[in-house]
Structures are given as C-alpha cells and as structure tokens.
Amino acid sequence: MELFDLALIWAFIIGFGIIMYVLMDGFDLGVGILFPFAPSEEDRDTMMNSVAPVWDGNETWLVLGGAGLLAAFPMVYSIFLPALYIGVFLLLAGLIFRGVAFEFRFKARTSRYLWNWSFAGGSTIAAFAQGAVVGAYIQGFNTVNGAYVGGALDWLTPFTVLTGLGMLAGYALLGSTWLIMKTEGRLQEWAYRVSAPLLIAVLVVFGIISVWTPFVDDMVRERWFSNLSVIWILPALTLLCAFQIWRSVRNRFEGMPFVATMGLFITTYLGLVVSKWPYVVPPNYTLWDAASAYESQLFLLLGLLFVIPIVLAYTAWTYWVFRGKVRAGEGYH
Amino acid sequence: MELDPLILSRIQFAFVVSFHAIFPVFTIGLASYIAVLEGLAFKTRNPVWTKLSTFWTKVFAVVFGMGVVSGIVMSFQFGTNWSAFSQASANFLGPILSYEVITAFFLEAAFLGVLLFGRDKVPAGVHLFAAIMVATGTFISSFWILAANSWMQTPAGVEFREGVFHVVSWSEAIFNPSFPYRFMHMALASFLTGGFVVAGVSAWYLLRGREFEANRKALSMCLWLLLFIAPAQAVVGDFHGLNTLEHQPTKVAAMEGNWETSRNVPLLLFAIPDQENQTNHFEIGIPSLASLILTHDWDGEVPGLNEVAVEEQPPVAIVFWSFRIMVGIGVLMILFALAGLFLRAGGRLYKTRWYLQGMRFMSIAPFFAVLTGWFVTEVGRAPWLVYGMMTQAESVTPSLTGGMALFTLIGYIVVYALVFSAGVYYLMRVLYVGLEDADDEEHASDRPARPLSAAHVPFEIESGSHGVHQAKPANEGGH
Numbered sequence: 001m002e003l004f005d006l007a008l009i010w011a012f013i014i015g016f017g018i019i020m021y022v023l024m025d026g027f028d029l030g031v032g033i034l035f036p037f038a039p040s041e042e043d044r045d046t047m048m049n050s051v052a053p054v055w056d057g058n059e060t061w062l063v064l065g066g067a068g069l070l071a072a073f074p075m076v077y078s079i080f081l082p083a084l085y086i087g088v089f090l091l092l093a094g095l096i097f098r099g100v101a102f103e104f105r106f107k108a109r110t111s112r113y114l115w116n117w118s119f120a121g122g123s124t125i126a127a128f129a130q131g132a133v134v135g136a137y138i139q140g141f142n143t144v145n146g147a148y149v150g151g152a153l154d155w156l157t158p159f160t161v162l163t164g165l166g167m168l169a170g171y172a173l174l175g176s177t178w179l180i181m182k183t184e185g186r187l188q189e190w191a192y193r194v195s196a197p198l199l200i201a202v203l204v205v206f207g208i209i210s211v212w213t214p215f216v217d218d219m220v221r222e223r224w225f226s227n228l229s230v231i232w233i234l235p236a237l238t239l240l241c242a243f244q245i246w247r248s249v250r251n252r253f254e255g256m257p258f259v260a261t262m263g264l265f266i267t268t269y270l271g272l273v274v275s276k277w278p279y280v281v282p283p284n285y286t287l288w289d290a291a292s293a294y295e296s297q298l299f300l301l302l303g304l305l306f307v308i309p310i311v312l313a314y315t316a317w318t319y320w321v322f323r324g325k326v327r328a329g330e331g332y333h
Numbered sequence: 334m335e336l337d338p339l340i341l342s343r344i345q346f347a348f349v350v351s352f353h354a355i356f357p358v359f360t361i362g363l364a365s366y367i368a369v370l371e372g373l374a375f376k377t378r379n380p381v382w383t384k385l386s387t388f389w390t391k392v393f394a395v396v397f398g399m400g401v402v403s404g405i406v407m408s409f410q411f412g413t414n415w416s417a418f419s420q421a422s423a424n425f426l427g428p429i430l431s432y433e434v435i436t437a438f439f440l441e442a443a444f445l446g447v448l449l450f451g452r453d454k455v456p457a458g459v460h461l462f463a464a465i466m467v468a469t470g471t472f473i474s475s476f477w478i479l480a481a482n483s484w485m486q487t488p489a490g491v492e493f494r495e496g497v498f499h500v501v502s503w504s505e506a507i508f509n510p511s512f513p514y515r516f517m518h519m520a521l522a523s524f525l526t527g528g529f530v531v532a533g534v535s536a537w538y539l540l541r542g543r544e545f546e547a548n549r550k551a552l553s554m555c556l557w558l559l560l561f562i563a564p565a566q567a568v569v570g571d572f573h574g575l576n577t578l579e580h581q582p583t584k585v586a587a588m589e590g591n592w593e594t595s596r597n598v599p600l601l602l603f604a605i606p607d608q609e610n611q612t613n614h615f616e617i618g619i620p621s622l623a624s625l626i627l628t629h630d631w632d633g634e635v636p637g638l639n640e641v642a643v644e645e646q647p648p649v650a651i652v653f654w655s656f657r658i659m660v661g662i663g664v665l666m667i668l669f670a671l672a673g674l675f676l677r678a679g680g681r682l683y684k685t686r687w688y689l690q691g692m693r694f695m696s697i698a699p700f701f702a703v704l705t706g707w708f709v710t711e712v713g714r715a716p717w718l719v720y721g722m723m724t725q726a727e728s729v730t731p732s733l734t735g736g737m738a739l740f741t742l743i744g745y746i747v748v749y750a751l752v753f754s755a756g757v758y759y760l761m762r763v764l765y766v767g768l769e770d771a772d773d774e775e776h777a778s779d780r781p782a783r784p785l786s787a788a789h790v791p792f793e794i795e796s797g798s799h800g801v802h803q804a805k806p807a808n809e810g811g812h
Contacts, residue, residue: 056401059405060438062405063405063408063434064431064434064435064438066408066409066412067408067427067430067431067433067434068431070411070412070419070423070426070427070430070431071423071427071428071430071431072427074419074420074423074424074427075420077411077412077416077419077423078412078416078417078419078420078423078730079416080412081409081412081413081416082412082413082416082730082731082732082733083732085413085730085733085737085741086737086740086741088409088412088413089413089740089741089744089745092405092406092409093744093748095405096402096405096406096748096752097748097752099402100402100752100755100756103398104755104759104792107759107790107791107792108791108792109791109792111792146420147416147417147420147731147732148416148730148731148732149731149732150732151732152732152734152736152737292423292424292427293424293497293499293500295424295499295500296423296424296425296427296428296500299428299500299503300427300428300431300432303431303432303435304431304435307435307438307439310439310443311438311439314443
C-alpha cells in the first residue's frame with residue numbers, strides 16, 4: 001500500500017541537498033577561484049582560514065547527494081555519470097586536490113606555492129565542471145531504454161562551456177561576498193572592489209544563458225512563453241537580488257552582499273527547477289520514471305529523517321562557533 | 334589493438350578500491366586500540382596511556398583523512414563505469430551504501446571532533462565515550478559495506494524482475510549466507526592490521542631508544558592481542574572457505590588450482606596454473622590435504638574448475654597466487670606472535686634486535702594480506718558481478734569506450750600518485766616526530782572535525798627543530 005508519493009518527497013530532499021551544496025561549497029570554491037588574485041600571501045592565509053573550519057562539512061552534501069541519487073533515483077545516477085564521464089573525473093580530481101591543499105598548505109613552508117596552485121586549480125576545475133553539469137542537464141541526454149547512448153564529449157558544447165563559466169563567476173561572487181562578511185581591512189576592501197565586476201560577469205553570463213535556453217530546449221520555451229507566465233516572477237526576483245548586491249556593495253554593507261548573492265542563486269535555481277519540472281533526465285524521463293522501488297525509498301527515508309536534523313544542527317553549530325571576523329595570523333595551525 | 338572498456342574498468346575499479354581499502358582496514362583496528370588506550374587512561378590515570386593515545390590519535394587522523402578522500406571517488410565509480418549494474422541493483426545497494434554514508438557523517442558530526450580536538454575541553458569520561466563511539470562507528474560502516482559486497486557474492490532476499498533486483502526481504506538480503514563469515518574475517522583482519530602496525534612502529538621506536546616505557550607497553554599489549562587473534566583468523570578463514578565452497582565452489586577450485594573434480598586432492602604449495610590448457614605446471618603439493626581441509630575427510634570429493642564452462646572460470650593464476658600470499662603472510666603472523674611469547678617468557682622481548690627489526694617489517698605485511706585476500710574473493714567471483722545472476726560484461730556502462738576508460742584510469746593513477754605520496758610522506762613525518770611531541774600538543778586549535786589538522790606536524794623536515802631524535806641502541810636505555 002503506497003501511502004505517500006515517496007518519489008516526490010525524495011525529489012524535495014535531493015533538491016534541498018543540491019541547493020545546500022551549491023550555496024555552501026559554492027563560497028568556499030569561490031574563495032579558491034579568487035585565491036591567485038589575492039593582494040598578498042598573508043591575505044591568502046586569511047582567506048583560507050575563513051573557510052577551513054567548514055569546507056569539508058560543506059562537501060558532505062555532495063556525497064550525501066550522490067549516494068541518495070543512487071538509492072532514490074537510480075536512473076539519474078546511471079545516466080548522468082556515464083554521460084558526464086570525463087567531467088565527473090575532472091570534478092573529483094579537482095575536489096581531491098583542493099581538499100588535500102587545505103590540510104597540507106598550513107603545514108608546508110617551502111612547498112607552499114604548490115599547495116596554492118593545487119587549491120586554486122582544483123577549485124576552478126570543480127566549479128567549472130559543476131556549471132557544465134547544469135548546462136548538460138538543460139541540454140538533455142541521448143537515451144534509449146533508460147540508458148545513456150551518446151558519446152564521451154556530448155556534454156561539452158558552447159552552451160555548457162558558458163554555463164561552466166557562469167558557475168565560475170557565480171561561485172567567485174559568493175566567495176568575494178563571503179570575504180566581505182568574514183574579513184576586514186585591506187582584504188575586505190579588495191573583496192569589495194572585485195565584487196562589482198564579478199556581479200557584472202554573472203549578470204552577463206546568466207543573461208546570455210537565459211536568452212539561449214529557450215533555443216536549446218523546446219519545453220522550456222513552451223513553458224516560459226505560453227503556459228506559465230507566472231514563472232517570470234523568478235527572474236524578476238533574481239534581478240532584485242542583483243540590484244541589492246550592487247547597492248549593498250556600494251554602501252559598504254558587510255552581511256547583505258553575501259545574503260543577496262545567496263538569494264540570487266536560490267531564485268536562479270528555482271527558475272531552473274520550475275522550467276524543467278518534473279523532468280530529471282530531460283527530455284524523456286520524469287522523477288517518477290527515474291525512481292527506485294517504493295520499499296527501497298522507504299527503507300532509506302527512515303534513516304535519513306533521523307540524520308538530516310542532526311547534520312543540520314551540527315552544521316549550524318559549526319558556523320556559530322566560527323562566527324565573526326577572521327583576522328590575519330589567527331586560527332593558524 | 335582494440336581497447337576493451339570492460340577490462341580497463343575492472344583494472345580501474347581494482348586500483349581505486351585497493352588504494353581505498355588500505356586506509357579503512359587500518360583505521361577500524363586503530364580506532365578500537367585508541368578506545369582501549371583511552372579506557373586504560375581513564376581507569377588508571379597513568380599518563381603513559383594518555384601519551385600513547387594522543388600519538389595514535391594523530392596517526393588515526395591522517396589515515397582517516399586519506400580514507401575519506403579516496404572514498405569520495407568510490408561512490409562515483411559505480412555510476413561512471415558500472416551504470417548497468419547500478420541501475421539493476423540500486424533497490425538494494427542504493428539504501429545500503431547510503432546508510433554507510435549516513436553512518437560515517439553521523440559519526441564525524443557527533444564524535445570525531447570530540448575525539449580529535451576535545452581532550453582538554455570535555456570531561457575525561459566524555460572523551461572516552463567519544464573514542465568508543467568512533468570505534469563502534471567504524472564497525473557499523475564496515476557492516477554496511479560488507480553487507481553490500483557479500484550480497485554480490487551470495488545474493489539473497491531479492492527477486493529479479495524486468496532487469497531490476499527488487500528486495501523481498503531486507504534481513505535476508507543484508508544477512509546473506511556469506512555475510513557473517515566475511516564480516517568476522519574482515520574484523521579480525523582490521524585488528525591484525527592495527528596490531529601489527531602499532532607493534533611494528535613501537536618496535537622501531539624501541540630500536541631507536543625512544544620513549545621506552547610507553548612503547549614497551551604498546552608492543553606488549555599488541556603482542557598479547559596478536560597471540561590470540563592471529564590463530565583465530567586462521568580458524569575463521571577456514572570457516573569462510575567452507576562457506577565459499579558451499580556457495581561459490583568455482584572460486585574454491587581456483588584457490589586450490591584444482592581443474593577436475595576428484596577425491597584425494599593435494600594441497601598445492603606451488604604451481605603455475607595454465608588456463609589455456611586447463612592444467613597446472615610444476616606442481617608441488619601435499620597429497621590429499623586439500624580434501625581433508627575442505628571436506629574434513631582424506632578422500633573427500635573436491636569440486637574442480639571443470640564443473641563450469643571455460644568462459645565461466647575466473648582467472649585462475651591470480652586467485653591461486655593471491656590466496657597463497659595471503660595464507661603465507663597469515664602463517665608468518667602466527668609465527669611472529671608465538672615468537673613474541675617465547676621471547677617474553679625468556680625476558681628478552683625488548684632487547685632482541687632481530688625480532689624488533691622483524692616486527693618493523695611485519696607492520697606492512699597485513700596490508701598485503703588484506704589486498705591479496707580481496708583479490709581472491711573479488712577476482713574469484715569472475716565472470717559474475719552478482720554471483721550467478723549478473724555478469725561483469727552485463728554490468729559495464731554501455732556507452733563507455735576503451736579510450737574513455739583508459740583516460741580516467743591513467744588520470745586516477747596520476748592523481749593518486751601525487752596526492753597519496755604526499756599523504757604517506759606526511760604520515761611518515763608524523764611517525765618520525767613520534768610520541769615525544771605529545772607534550773607540547775594543544776596549539777590554538779579549536780577547529781571542528783577536520784581529521785588531518787589534528788596532527789600538528791610540519792610538512793617538510795626542518796633542520797634544527799623538533800622531530801630529530803638521536804638513535805640509541807635498544808639495549809642501552811630504558812632501565
């Protein structure tokens with residue numbers, strides 16, 4: 001007896017996990033992307049210290065998402081990963097290099113520049129790969145009978161390169177506004193200065209993507225221009241967030257730029273979700289097609305409902321402990 | 334030559350999983366050892382136990398960190414290279430593997446931080462509790478992983494409908510026929526690994542004349558443990574083998590190099606298996622012993638590889654030789670544990686240089702035993718991925734080309750070579766600095782659970798600073 005639509009519940013859980021991951025790992029990847037351009041080595045120390053206590057907790061959402069996909073929507077897992085085979089490898093390699101750099105850079109002396117590059121390069125590649133995944137999802141996949149049948153580099157198109165660059169700029173903006181909130185003095189001033197051009201880059205790329213998407217995807221065009229005009233509220237909110245970022249950066253507010261950038265990501269994400277809903281493997285499969293068996297979804301849900309609140313509480317506690325400004329030379333180990 | 338994505342995917346999975354396996358197998362054993370040390374410290378208030386615990390917790394942190402990093406890759410391998418298998422088995426493996434992830438996160442969120450960073454910040458009892466919970470958590474993690482693997486070896490509790498496995502009984506699927514044996518075998522393997530590493534490192538410190546009191550205690554307690562579990566592992570291994578004979582007779586035939594079903598099968602000590610001609614060359618064996626071990630009867634009938642078609646046989650030579658290396662190392666472990674007992678009885682345990690040198694080398698032996706053991710059970714299952722139900726060829730990603738698989742195989746080898754040589758090098762630095770650093774611990778580190786940051790050791794060797802300890806002959810100091 002199927003009492004609830006578990007596939008729908010799982011779609012919300014996974015969807016929540018994805019946006020949690022994007023927001024949280026987004027700013028620490030962004031700090032990595034900005035790393036080579038920092039004013040000084042001392043500022044780089046401060047930048048890394050500002051994300052060091054939380055980055056690995058942020059990445060747990062990615063692993064949870066991967067495992068959750070296999071359990072709840074195995075078709076998504078077994079189509080996305082083969083289709084994005086090369087991209088997934090680059091993403092993992094990037095995450096490994098930057099993860100290890102976090103640990104060893106603080107302990108290194110003469111080899112520090114190597115870990116700097118490992119951190120910056122790994123973050124940049126991982127961010128680009130994630131953006132390309134979003135682009136590939138919008139494009140859709142070449143499937144037959146629930147299996148991917150396309151080529152190794154089908155995902156790599158001008159469109160996905162653009163979404164990759166969009167994600168790079170977006171994460172960099174999350175990173176710079178995070179630094180505005182968490183640092184002070186020269187580094188904070190630098191973060192204010194780079195935020196404006198990054199915002200412009202984000203708007204330009206997001207704009208091009210928005211104009212381009214209806215040409216890539218007929219369903220989206222249909223939905224945007226005929227069926228569901230209420231959808232336009234989301235891009236309007238996105239622009240409102242962008243205006244808020246610009247205004248708060250210009251007025252030297254400290255917390256608002258980061259909050260507004262998160263808002264920009266959330267509204268863009270919701271825009272994507274309502275454009276594609278309920279297709280999880282476009283253009284053929286909905287979330288109900290991709291779901292695993294009812295009893296399997298139920299079996300895991302019981303454990304997850306117990307653990308997610310604990311992970312959330314722990315996450316909140318960590319951020320609370322490390323609230324406030326990070327100063328140069330502090331928290332150094 | 335055409336590149337075969339199936340072979341390349343098998344090599345890639347073997348490489349990635351082998352690299353990953355060596356870290357958890359060590360941390361599972363080490364976590365229990367740390368819990369014991371914490372318990373002793375709590376009960377006796379002897380600072381030596383605290384010193385040992387602090388040091389081995391640092392080592393644990395580094396190895397755990399490397400295990401986590403290499404584990405991330407594992408969770409994506411199933412989808413990238415074995416998508417047909419993932420799709421078919423997700424109803425069972427998805428929740429099981431997710432429960433492993435959940436366990437690990439819950440553990441990390443709640444207790445790992447307290448263990449690594451909380452020594453002076455929480456009451457001693459809470460710290461002990463955290464150590465016990467971390468040790469328990471590592472076993473719960475391995476419970477899920479081994480349930481998944483055992484199900485692939487001896488599938489149960491499922492129905493195969495429309496190309497997909499459906500779970501009809503969770504308890505039968507999780508507690509499938511080979512699971513209890515594999516879990517026991519692996520738990521003991523973890524204890525053996527932890528025990529031999531701690532014993533070997535302690536022996537090395539004793540040889541160099543460092544921290545006699547603590548390292549003697551460590552070596553002594555490890556040797557008592559090994560004295561019981563090294564022989565116990567042989568017994569459990571035997572039961573595991575009999576279970577395999579019942580459910581996967583072809584694997585046992587490959588382990589024994591037994592091509593034809595027959596009675597009075599010899600135990601081969603040496604042979605060159607020749608798969609093409611379905612025979613062995615240069616056989617040296619003990620008559621009828623394999624029959625005795627497997628059937629507990631001198632002329633018992635042992636199934637041979639000829640029971641199945643040639644294309645359903647695993648690669649015999651790999652299974653045959655891996656099994657012999659594993660058993661050979663197991664025998665060496667028992668001998669070293671017994672030698673320890675005799676030297677202890679003669680009061681020469683801490684002064685016998687050849688023995689301490691030998692223990693030093695034995696510290697890496699368990700890793701080879703664990704890897705070859707996994708080669709036996711995994712390669713021995715070929716050509717099946719889910720035994721008797723789904724072959725490896727049916728499981729591989731249909732869109733995968735040889736070129737793609739080769740690209741990532743080389744890629745993972747390069748990434749792992751760079752990252753893990755840095756990791757292993759850093760681990761060596763931690764060992765080199767040793768217990769002496771434990772006193773000036775507690776830097777201003779109030780960071781939460783970031784495993785590697787628990788080890789406050791610089792990455793490079795710094796001349797003139799700490800970490801350089803003069804070697805003294807083992808028989809001089811420590812009166």
